[in-house]
Amino acid sequence: MNIADMIRHLASGSGGTSLGITVGEVTAIDREARTVDVAPLDEGAPLLGMNLQANQGSSLGCVQIPRMGSYVIVGFTDNGSSGIVLLCDDVEEVRVTVSGIDNSLLVNDDGIILNGGNLGGLVKVEELTRRFNLIERDINRLKELMMSWSPIPQDGGASLKALASSWSAAPLIESTRNDYENERVRQ
Numbered sequence: 001m002n003i004a005d006m007i008r009h010l011a012s013g014s015g016g017t018s019l020g021i022t023v024g025e026v027t028a029i030d031r032e033a034r035t036v037d038v039a040p041l042d043e044g045a046p047l048l049g050m051n052l053q054a055n056q057g058s059s060l061g062c063v064q065i066p067r068m069g070s071y072v073i074v075g076f077t078d079n080g081s082s083g084i085v086l087l088c089d090d091v092e093e094v095r096v097t098v099s100g101i102d103n104s105l106l107v108n109d110d111g112i113i114l115n116g117g118n119l120g121g122l123v124k125v126e127e128l129t130r131r132f133n134l135i136e137r138d139i140n141r142l143k144e145l146m147m148s149w150s151p152i153p154q155d156g157g158a159s160l161k162a163l164a165s166s167w168s169a170a171p172l173i174e175s176t177r178n179d180y181e182n183e184r185v186r187q
Contacts, residue, residue: 021076023071025038029066051082052066052085067088067092071090093107102115112184112186123182149163
């Protein structure tokens, strides 16, 4: 029997396990247990403790936390004794945690957090490049001044001071983290 035949067999109910699907509204969320309670739209009995991932004892894998009051599609087997949220109409957050390595992703209303977010926001490349270019142009101006300067005997550096005065009169503004950090995407 191939996979397509197995799916047909399970879906037909002749495999000893019936497969049902219902649509409902999320009435409670338990983030720790990774379950939700759902009020079916057909006004049937409330579905309590519907799983958000296959292994409720695990903190690994991918889990979508639906928003309170949003609609979900719940698939269940064995006459509803075991159910899992298949699709969400609106999600509050998505968590992805990979086993064996320290890789994680959290997406919610606050933004995106990669691997815990302890390193701060991602760099805004355009702003950082603009800032680097400003500094590089300033250094190049100083180099040009130095190259155009010819020492004059016995002037005590007055000619160099005159050349450098135009350059040194316009100091650079110090950068701050906010100038180039994207706080919505942290790593």
